[in-house]
Amino acid sequence: MSRQRKRKGEPVTGWLNLFKPLDMTSTQAVAIIKRLFNAEKVGHGGTLDPLADGILPIALGEATKTVQWAMDAQKEYVFTIRWGISTASQDAEAEVTATSDVRPSREAVEAVLKNYIGTIHQVPPKFSAIKVAGERAYDLARSGETFELGSREVDVYAAKVIRMPDADHSVIHVVSGKGFYVRAMARDLAADLSAEGHISQLRRTRVGAFDAVGAVSVAEIQALAEDRAGLFAQLKPLHAVLNSMPHLQITANDAGNLRQGRTIMLLPHVVEGWRAGRGEDDDRLALALAGDDAVALGEVRAGQFEPVRVFAV
Numbered sequence: 001m002s003r004q005r006k007r008k009g010e011p012v013t014g015w016l017n018l019f020k021p022l023d024m025t026s027t028q029a030v031a032i033i034k035r036l037f038n039a040e041k042v043g044h045g046g047t048l049d050p051l052a053d054g055i056l057p058i059a060l061g062e063a064t065k066t067v068q069w070a071m072d073a074q075k076e077y078v079f080t081i082r083w084g085i086s087t088a089s090q091d092a093e094a095e096v097t098a099t100s101d102v103r104p105s106r107e108a109v110e111a112v113l114k115n116y117i118g119t120i121h122q123v124p125p126k127f128s129a130i131k132v133a134g135e136r137a138y139d140l141a142r143s144g145e146t147f148e149l150g151s152r153e154v155d156v157y158a159a160k161v162i163r164m165p166d167a168d169h170s171v172i173h174v175v176s177g178k179g180f181y182v183r184a185m186a187r188d189l190a191a192d193l194s195a196e197g198h199i200s201q202l203r204r205t206r207v208g209a210f211d212a213v214g215a216v217s218v219a220e221i222q223a224l225a226e227d228r229a230g231l232f233a234q235l236k237p238l239h240a241v242l243n244s245m246p247h248l249q250i251t252a253n254d255a256g257n258l259r260q261g262r263t264i265m266l267l268p269h270v271v272e273g274w275r276a277g278r279g280e281d282d283d284r285l286a287l288a289l290a291g292d293d294a295v296a297l298g299e300v301r302a303g304q305f306e307p308v309r310v311f312a313v
Helices: 026-037 061-072 106-116 137-142 182-192 218-222 228-232 238-242 252-259 268-276
Strands: 014-020 042-044 053-060 075-083 085-087 096-099 118-122 152-166 169-176 197-207 247-249 285-290 293-301 304-310
Touching: 014 026, 014 061, 014 218, 014 238, 026 042, 026 053, 026 218, 026 228, 042 061, 053 061, 061 238, 075 182, 106 152, 106 169, 106 182, 118 182, 182 197, 238 285, 238 293, 247 268, 252 285, 252 293, 252 304, 285 304
Parallel strands: 053 197, 085 197, 247 285
Antiparallel strands: 014 053, 042 053, 075 169, 075 197, 085 096, 118 152, 152 169, 285 293, 293 304
């Protein structure tokens, strides 16, 4: 008699707009949510350091197929640079590497910050999750290994000083694209200002469509452990990260064909609607919806919709 494989969790699907607390890793946050929802598959939309708090979108079930769009989305941060002290990790985690009496003025910080808006080259911090010869950079850094990381292009859409509570601290707001490191910006700003500095406080305030409005804390979600209806009411639809993508409304029959991986024909008015929702530089991707249910991601070509990623819900 063959044994039926025991399912490890339930097929829960959706996004959770989680506010991660300090002193918790992104992996720990995912584990908590996985256990609370008894979910088969769980992932997150971009690592947030243990010494940072803020928005950590959690994907459950079929929503994990859309994690890429959360990773690629714009992100907003509010962070504090403490001047006078540099550390190996550019935050409060590692040992002090240098000190200085230089305290940049608000005007000086604002002037240099303007140079960081646009597409810039940035060298990631050595205390980061980037892999070097198969090892995480932060593991190599903590073990004292010597290595170098190459620079990469990142986009910064906005950056400004929002307050300076005293001479030792500058509070900065940044809107960035994927791959941007706040700690690297603090390191580079300090170097440009001939000062020493590190991140003393960091909060991520937005990841794409997820922001502080509607975010739920770990404590709040844990308090709903015995209230299944209340718990599941916190979930956003799997396509919550795809709001900026053109949507196509399809029939139930077409939805069935897409779920079988088949290409479907689109009515002329549907194609026109898709064209109207695109920018000149956008790709051919669209999201097929049957009512409010996401069915598939696919490409629109010659009046047809070719599924690329099908959602099993």
